[in-house]
Amino acid sequence: MSNYPKPTNEQLLDIYRRAITIKLNDERIIKEMMSGRLVTPYYSARGQEIIPSSVMPNMNDDDYLCTIYRGTHDMVAKGFPLDLMWAELAGRVTGSCKGKGGTMHLTHPPTGSMVTTGIVGSSMPIATGLGWAAKLKNKRQVALACFGDGACNIGAFHESLNFAAVFNLPVIFLCQNNRYAEHTSMKKSSRVEQYSKRAAGYGMEGVTVNGNDPDEMYGAAKWAINRARNGEGPTLIEAMTFRFNGHLLGDPGHYIPAEEMAAAKAADPVPALRQRLIDSGIADGAALDTMEAGILVTIDAAVQAAYAADYPDVAELKRDVFAHEIA
Numbered sequence: 001m002s003n004y005p006k007p008t009n010e011q012l013l014d015i016y017r018r019a020i021t022i023k024l025n026d027e028r029i030i031k032e033m034m035s036g037r038l039v040t041p042y043y044s045a046r047g048q049e050i051i052p053s054s055v056m057p058n059m060n061d062d063d064y065l066c067t068i069y070r071g072t073h074d075m076v077a078k079g080f081p082l083d084l085m086w087a088e089l090a091g092r093v094t095g096s097c098k099g100k101g102g103t104m105h106l107t108h109p110p111t112g113s114m115v116t117t118g119i120v121g122s123s124m125p126i127a128t129g130l131g132w133a134a135k136l137k138n139k140r141q142v143a144l145a146c147f148g149d150g151a152c153n154i155g156a157f158h159e160s161l162n163f164a165a166v167f168n169l170p171v172i173f174l175c176q177n178n179r180y181a182e183h184t185s186m187k188k189s190s191r192v193e194q195y196s197k198r199a200a201g202y203g204m205e206g207v208t209v210n211g212n213d214p215d216e217m218y219g220a221a222k223w224a225i226n227r228a229r230n231g232e233g234p235t236l237i238e239a240m241t242f243r244f245n246g247h248l249l250g251d252p253g254h255y256i257p258a259e260e261m262a263a264a265k266a267a268d269p270v271p272a273l274r275q276r277l278i279d280s281g282i283a284d285g286a287a288l289d290t291m292e293a294g295i296l297v298t299i300d301a302a303v304q305a306a307y308a309a310d311y312p313d314v315a316e317l318k319r320d321v322f323a324h325e326i327a
């Protein structure tokens with residue numbers, strides 16, 4: 001992968017800013033849930049931060065993102081406003097979907113954050129449709145579909161990749177391969193070791209990269225996004241990673257061998273990038289401390305504002321849900 005474009009020092013710093021925001025936001029969500037103040041389904045992507053943080057600097061606000069329940073990290077990296085996200089998680093009327101969507105339906109079109117969905121595999125056909133619309137409008141937009149390794153074994157994967165290839169659509173299919181689907185290891189559910197090899201079956205480009213390495217992830221994403229923007233068609237990127245928490249909060253993850261988890265945590269990509277920035281003189285520790293303190297203040301303000309807001313009233317319940325009820 002040495003021929004991919006490399007991020008500049010400034011871009012590496014930007015990747016770190018996005019990654020540490022995701023990590024700190026994730027930790028605050030879990031803290032609020034454990035305190036009982038926040039009641040929501042939540043699927044932590046702790047450990048996967050570098051993937052969207054390295055991809056999104058290559059995307060514009062009017063490029064589309066479709067992701068899954070484990071997609072809060074993708075949305076944060078795309079620029080989803082934290083105050084709207086927190087109000088949404090807390091079910092408040094000031095949320096991006098007036099508190100009616102929650103983690104499963106995070107949506108903020110101004111930043112191209114089109115949807116999170118709880119249906120495994122469904123980010124792919126939605127992104128394919130958006131990619132088709134982008135192509136018809138001829139605006140050089142691209143659509144990114146994020147999904148997990150388990151979703152590579154679902155019908156929507158086949159239908160979406162085939163359709164996107166046949167119509168040469170500007171879609172990037174980004175598999176965040178954390179090696180487990182719920183409680184089942186990829187080793188027990190697939191005979192192929194690299195899902196990217198399946199791209200050949202659809203006549204499209206496919207690569208596997210280390211998703212925890214910002215150089216590789218940024219470079220592969222830039223290459224694929226440029227191809228899509230230039231009308232050269234879709235790409236399947238398989239980004240290898242690991243999730244540090246269970247499938248959802250409360251899952252102790254006993255099905256993951258202790259040594260596998262320990263090795264993944266020892267290679268935690270977020271502090272590793274921080275250390276790299278310091279060692280290479282891109283930033284000093286004090287400057288990063290200041291950056292992190294500022295992010296914590298922003299998150300805290302978003303949390304407090306969310307709790308201070310009202311819940312939607314009953315009249316709001318069906319509005320924007322059924323087409324004939326749209327006000």
Ligand SMILES: Cc1ncc(C[n+]2csc(CCOP(=O)(O)OP(=O)(O)O)c2C)c(N)n1
Binds near residue numbers: 070147150152181
């Ligand atoms: C169509 C469908 N089938 C089954 C489920 C239940 N389910 C939720 S998450 C999940 C595992 C998906 O794993 P993967 O695609 O690897 O994503 P990850 O959770 O690891 O990010 C399953 C089977 C679902 N939500 N939707």
Ligand SMILES: [Mg+2]
Binds near residue numbers: 148149176179180181
């Ligand atoms: Mg998985």
